[in-house]
Amino acid sequence: MKKHNFGAGPGILPESALEKSAAAVLDFNGIGMSLLEISHRSKDFDAVMVKAKSLVKELLGVPDNYSILFLQGGASTQFAMVPMNLMKSKAAYVESGVWANKAIKEANLFGEAKVIATSKDKNFNYVPKGYTIPNDCDYLHVTSNNTIYGTQMKSFPESPIPMICDMSSDIFSRPIDVSKFDLIYAGAQKNMGPAGVTLVIIKNDILGKTGRPMPTMLKYETHIEGDSLYNTPPVFPIYVCMETLVWLKSIGGVAAIEKTNQAKADMFYAEVDSNPLFVGTCEKEDRSNMNACFLLKNPEMEEEFLKMAKDAGIIGLKGHRSVGGFRASMYNALPIESVKVLTQMMNDFALKKA
């Protein structure tokens, strides 16, 4: 039985992408070799790269003056690559959660990371707003969605300086205006594919301004010039991303998935708000459509609730170890039927406990 996978990531992927990926591991394109055994410089893999990039470009509407890169090392490596490549002396950071915090820590190795806004005072249960972005910083860094705390930026600031965004946990979940950003990065393992590849979308003209010597692999220019093939790329993860984006396009792209994601989130939060046993942890206006964090008002019921979820084929509900409670991640590939099963189960649980 296929599980209702509410895991926070690596997360649920579309069946079609999984089926094609499994077939490609056995024999790719009928060439008598596995996708895992072919040269990354072969024409067969070149076609994968070209298609993956063109789907990113098409689905997000990436302007021509941006490069699209598939790198290794996760968003965690981007936390360092961003300041290493872009910070001359100081940069502005919005501290909206654990990941922003990690990005700030890395940036301080290369200059001054100025925290211009934070929601730490309420354990990151809201998204900071109304802050002033200093003109004299090299860039502004924001995190679009906070996987751990369940908040999401519903709109982005107008920034007078280059804006960098970590979109790891909500990229491809909604339309974005890429031209507002100078660099976007995202670990693939939520909405885009499996673990092991990181998408970077970068405005070409922001580079080359620091004069800082950098290791070859950590320079964006290396990968732009090498077209993500400077060294051997993560072939299989890129392929799965490509097939995941093929699926996304087939169902109508980011505009269509945004509607589905909104419907899923609305259904879920409506249950949380009407169910007497549960409570959401975040400010309503900032609630993430990707990761919904909630609590049982009576924590003693947690074990029983998780047991009931497990029996219903629901997995991945346990909250991050740093916040406790529950988290329902509702990534692109999660069918609305799974949300129905979960909300029905929450409803049944309340009836049982009434």
Added chain:
Amino acid sequence: MKKHNFGAGPGILPESALEKSAAAVLDFNGIGMSLLEISHRSKDFDAVMVKAKSLVKELLGVPDNYSILFLQGGASTQFAMVPMNLMKSKAAYVESGVWANKAIKEANLFGEAKVIATSKDKNFNYVPKGYTIPNDCDYLHVTSNNTIYGTQMKSFPESPIPMICDMSSDIFSRPIDVSKFDLIYAGAQKNMGPAGVTLVIIKNDILGKTGRPMPTMLKYETHIEGDSLYNTPPVFPIYVCMETLVWLKSIGGVAAIEKTNQAKADMFYAEVDSNPLFVGTCEKEDRSNMNACFLLKNPEMEEEFLKMAKDAGIIGLKGHRSVGGFRASMYNALPIESVKVLTQMMNDFALKKA
């Protein structure tokens, strides 16, 4: 029809590993989810990590005072991480090919990379020997096998300083005495698995001596403390490595595969040496058992030879673009039957041209 895959990498993998990996993409361990959809902190993936590490330890005889890491970024990232983590002021490098050269370039960002021996004078067609290793360097860096030029270190020097080795293209192809090395690294995509994961075997007590601030993701300590789970690891590539090592163990481990690899190399080089049309490019004593580089004495025959190879289901013979000619890579998973097909074809080609 399964091809005879002489590609230099990503290279041929064992059928059993491919079959198990394809099945795991559809449904892992019968849990109702794909391997690509599970948390890297789940007990199912934890078992994969534990098994992969224990197989590395068992197959290579890794002593207890070493850590075994699965990282991202390829050997190309290790070229920078090694000096960043280990170089105080200068280190000794043996320049035996393109990859050594790239390692030297990165090391010069962090101090002085002293080239203590080189085979550049003969386009890297031999392995430098008989050099003196300076006592006052922080470490010695060597490359065990030169994929592009087809040379291989048949023995390693006795080093008075910590010895670091890039074993990307021959790890697991023969027994090694890990205790002679302080750090070994290898991109997986030759003998160990698919592209997208890098093995690092590191002697714990060599770290923490430079005082250099480093990005979190580039510090070996981060990954030792996090047990390769500081951030989301490349789940699928690690799984394929694990299954590839399961296969290697099942056929007798590195001692057994060394014999097979020697038999394959002997068969191939015997053909090159006896066939009037071909010539090997490297010094005989340094010829690699993994990557055999050779030329047609008459380059005008190249196209016809490649066509004949293609018709025989042989792929991946074209030499690296920087050296031309041909290269037959004979990694662990290449059956000796494929070498028979190739040598027979070379023989037929000579008869046809006689």
